[in-house]
Amino acid sequence: MSSNTKPQQSEYVTDYLAGQDNTQFKIGPFHIDIHLSVFSFTAFLVVFLVSFCLIFQETASSLFGTLRPWLTTQFDWVFAISMNIFVVFCLFLIVSPYGKIKLGGPDATPTYSRVSWIAMLFAAGMGIGLVFYGVLEPMQHTLFPPLGDSATVNSDGSLVAGFDRDSAIQTGMAATLFHWGIHPWAAYAVVSLGLGIFCYNKGMPMTIRSAFYPILGERVWGFPGHCIDTFAALATLAGLATSLGYGATQAAAGLNYIFGLEADNTLMVIIILVVTGIAMFSVYRGLDGGVKRLSEINMLLALALFLFIVFVGATTDILSTFLFGLKGYVTDLPVLSNWVGRDDTDYFHGWTTLYWAWWIAWSPFVGMFIARVSVGRSIREFVLCMLLIPTLVSTAWMAAFGGNALSQMIGGYMDVQQTLLNWTPELSLFVMLKELPFATLSSAMGIILVLVFFITSSDSGSLVVDTICSGGIQETPTMQRLFWCMFEGLIAIALLLGGGLGSLQALAIATGFPFAILCVLMCYSILRGLQDEKRLLS
Template identity: 40%
Template sequence: MLNRLQRLLGLQTIPGVFFTSAGIAVLFVALAIPFDEAVAGFFGGLTAWVARNLGWFYIVTVSFLLVFLLGLAFSRFGSIRLGADDSRPDYSNLTWFTMLFAAGIGTILMFWGVAEPVSHFANPPFSDVLPGSARAARDAMTISLYHFGLHTWTIFAMPGLAIAYFAYRHHLPMRISSLFYPVLGDRINGPLGWAVDVIAVLGTLFGVATSLGLGTLQLNSGLNYLLGVPVSGSVQVMLIAVIASIAAVSVALGLDKGVRRLSQLNIILAGVLVAFVALVGPTVFIAEGMVQGIGDYLDALPWLAFWTQTFSETNWQRKWTLFYWAWTISWAPYVGIFIARISRGRTIREFIAGVLFAPTVFTLVWFGVFGLSAIHIEMNGQVALAAQVEQNPAVAIFAFLQALPFAQFSSSLSLIIIVIFFTTSSDSASLVIDMLTRRDDQPSLVRQRIFWAAAQGVVAASLLLAGGLDALQNVITALGLPFCILLIFMAVSLFRALRADSRGYSVDELVQGRAYDTVSSTKDVKQEHHDVS
């Protein structure tokens, strides 16, 4: 029946993945709009249960994956190239960085770059820290860097590395199900593999929709702050429609003509904004704070990585850390596939170093410039940023820029950057979802990519109408759990394949043997006998 429907619509897909994912998305929208309070209540309760019972699982999983990736980079596997042994990268380092950053957390930094440090400064998560104190300022910067530094990029790097390895080294389809080939074998092309890809599609769809929702809230707040445009659901839906239309045009142009050019433009504009704030803001304070902030972050990272707020009865970690991890995990399939798509030819060591550390350095600079400047303004009483952030975090960056010279210029530039950032997120996500829902031998149809771009906008609008920021946080915290579990299996599968690869076995031999230890030990014995001889 699904094959007949596909032929009728003129699509090129894996029907079990495409129609299941689209059907669930349509069902969610159909329920969320008329029953918004019931849907918000359901996901609110589900999120509370996940945070109360499985918050520790999110924390330990992400920290374990960071250690695992660093171990791979420094191991003998680090020299394995993602592709043929003589292959070289398709893109220069600078182009590669701009593309992965713009498709990663550019939108998030624009939203939280001012809001999060100021929020932690005014309301410290630790009971023994006085709000507005020097210790509160240090902790605010440290926690912000923890949320957007190595751990965030670990979540993106893990699926990205695994996908690139299996796609370019073993010529498997660039889908999440391919990562389980060493375990499932050819069953990745049946219902089990389809189920994995459906989870990846839905995680991507809702994760990017959350980003679009946050970006829309910020755009609406910025337009209200600067031009008096009313803050309302109808305005937000209109903004989503405009952005989805721009993303549809970009996704129709493809990766090189659309996504790459927008990414390069936006990283330049973001660099201009950072340089502007650094020059007109408290420059010396920023420089000193960034140096100290790096030390504080590295010093606190070991215990923050395993901090679960065990001895506190507040729900701070649910609202912040668990939301971030679940949100990032939910759209890790999309960012992972996108990063894999642009990373052919790099070694595993180059990939891990680039994906983990290059964006983290930019994040350190971003929070150093915006976060420290905002804290400096709050400490000196220039603008009551904390009160505005508490009331509406989406307006934070615009309220902050009003305290600096040339506020109209910088605020307008910020609006442009926000639009392009979440346009690149939407169009690159549409490209990835299309890859997840079709076979490699099927053409990528423009109408399919446009459908997924529109679907992101519709889901984002539904989430906003169902409860705004709280609904966005609750839905994504609950839906991130299935893919969090997949990340662990992903790491195990990659490690098994790398061990087989280093011993001269193909991934097919690993599948056929199944009992990997028996196969490898036999070969090791033969190798040892040869060495003795």
């Protein structure tokens, strides 16, 4: 970091360097900088998981197939309460006096322009998911709405008599945006703030345990801290592997749809291997040379495809879907956030709880990555941008892709609806694009977009996991980062072969559960840290 972000002394920081150095070491000419306890335990669990899933594929499929529904039904309330706490906490920070505090100290200046900053946080945050579900999810919740509303489609696929398009779309978009709006970004913001405050304002290592110093004190450098960082590393790997599985599935479906290649496990494994190789090269280039450049390319590709659909597709319907979506989201947000007495279990357990676990599993990865690129931003600017800009972009994206598909369906093009009724979400984007001009070109662009999102998630994720497992060292030897990048791909391959997307989702939920509780505790730590920061500045 530059000198203008020199950390201040705090009542919470005593002799943390001694605790860190005792668990760091180097191995001869290879110059390996790792936190022995965290690295060893995380690496062992990862190798064990990959080996188990590859050797005992049927057992792994059965185990993960049972684990996912058990977690989503038994602990749905934990995920729901946690996510609501994150939202309320972030809203409090916006209006509180703490909003004036800067990440990195009062003299810190932003390292990246606002455009580059937003591009990086958005590409890291939820890229593949938007492409994967952008068409299908608005259709799903419009035709089969939550909260006890009646389905708007008959068993044969035809729309029910008296179908109210505007009302149905408003409900469906609200149910969709609930998963892509302020809730996930509030979870990311909590982890980002925890790391930003304690690492850049207090001078502590860039690792998740640092955010728990107000609670654990010097014990944070011992066994409790080792457990926190290990959970964070595993949650990051699980969340990334799930997204890589989505990306491989959709890219394979697109190649099958355009070129007739068989979308089997072999093709998906090849896709993961190729993309992981490219991601490893990006990791080799580093944050500015690799991740930043790819994130900007990603944003341009996404913008080009978005504008193509808006202007070539059903423009008027897309605009109305956007407006109805925002209205429905604001109106239905309180009732969708409620977890008590829910009868719409297919939606609440099959969608909401899964999403909450997925976002929480991603939060150490996205939180650490965003904290590294957000120095110099005030907390108020940071939280406002984190909550509002991605929510508006997600609304526009879902309105364009989902709204155009709904317009096609209502106009009589039933192929796009069949991707929902037959549950082939990986095909929905390409089936929707088929009805537009330049279908082959736009579909190829869609595949490239998925793959670039794939790469940016993998390379930025490997940087984060390596930072956690090195005890907070941000400039580690390249071989370490390449190691984690390679194993992210291996986890995705192993779980795809050992149960498909269901296994990937189950692992994300299993690791997201304990981290949800840790993130709630982190809110308290952040408040303590901000109180100390305000005292130092007064």
